[in-house]
Amino acid sequence: MSGKMRKELSEMSLEELWELFPIFLVAPNDRWNLYYDEIEIFLKRTLSECPIERISHIGSTAISGIWAKNIIDVLIELSNNSDINNTAKAVEENGFIRMSEDVNRISFHRGYTKDGFADKVFHVHLRYSGDNDELYFRDYLNEHTEIAKEYEALKLQLWKQFEHNRDAYTDAKTDFIRKWTSKAKIMYTGRY
Numbered sequence: 271m272s273g274k275m276r277k278e279l280s281e282m283s284l285e286e287l288w289e290l291f292p293i294f295l296v297a298p299n300d301r302w303n304l305y306y307d308e309i310e311i312f313l314k315r316t317l318s319e320c321p322i323e324r325i326s327h328i329g330s331t332a333i334s335g336i337w338a339k340n341i342i343d344v345l346i347e348l349s350n351n352s353d354i355n356n357t358a359k360a361v362e363e364n365g366f367i368r369m370s371e372d373v374n375r376i377s378f379h380r381g382y383t384k385d386g387f388a389d390k391v392f393h394v395h396l397r398y399s400g401d402n403d404e405l406y407f408r409d410y411l412n413e414h415t416e417i418a419k420e421y422e423a424l425k426l427q428l429w430k431q432f433e434h435n436r437d438a439y440t441d442a443k444t445d446f447i448r449k450w451t452s453k454a455k456i457m458y459t460g461r462y
Contacts (some may be wrong), residue, residue, distance in 0.1 A: 276384045287432045290386055295337045295429050302331040305342050309392055313346065316345075316364040320357040321349035325461075328395070328404035333411045336422035341381075345400040355450055358396055366394055403451050405462050410454035417450055437452045 279287065287318045306327040313325055329343030330336055348357055362368060366378035374397060381391030395404075411418040424446055432439035 271273065277314035279382060279384060283324075284322045285434075288436055291382060291436075293436060293439050294339060294433075295425060296340050297337055298335050299340070302342060303327070304340075305390055306331070306344070309342060309344055312364075312438045313344070315414070317346075317357065317360050321352040322357075323347045323349055323399040324402075326370055326402070326405055328408055329393070329450055330421075330425070332408045333418055333421070334424075336350055336411075336418050337426060340387070344392060345392060345402060345404060346396050347402060350398050350400070352398075354396060354398065361394060361396060366392075369393070370420075383418065400462070402462050403455070406458055407451045409458060409461070410450050419442065421446060421450075456461055 274395030278288070282290070300412075310327075312323050314322075324347045325340070326332075326345045326347075328345045329341070331340075342376050346357070346361075348354060354374060354376060357391075358368070358378075361376075361378050366380045367382070369377040369379045376396045378394040378396070379392065380394070381388035411421060421443075424443060428439050428442050432442065
């Protein structure tokens, strides 16, 4: 063992974090739905005093049969007249670390360690009710397997190219996601 102490995650640069937590896709895993069910139960219990409208499984692990990062994405939608910061504090008090913040959107993670990913990794996206395009994209790809396979092929192509640049990886998928989300919102008008 080296005598050098590992940096805390909060002390690392973005480049160091991307090196420690690369883009890494894995084959579809039946456990993803179980992990989601576990975290949903946990969140409902620990955030029971918060004005939650809906908790949903989003992201590629919610799309049947495609390769994905081994990270469970969860969308929490809040009542529109509530204070998002109050719920954010409750999320943080229950073991999640704030990742990013934007107007009316706060993201958290759980399962990132100084030694890399833990066995179970979660991203929680906190937003107001109706800010849920991911639900339409998820549903569309689950109902159109040929489009899901196109998305999988795109992700596999981008994986090694942007293995250590999460932002570029995400940006390179944006046009595809927007195209099919737009179609889904027309097809599923009023679903959410």
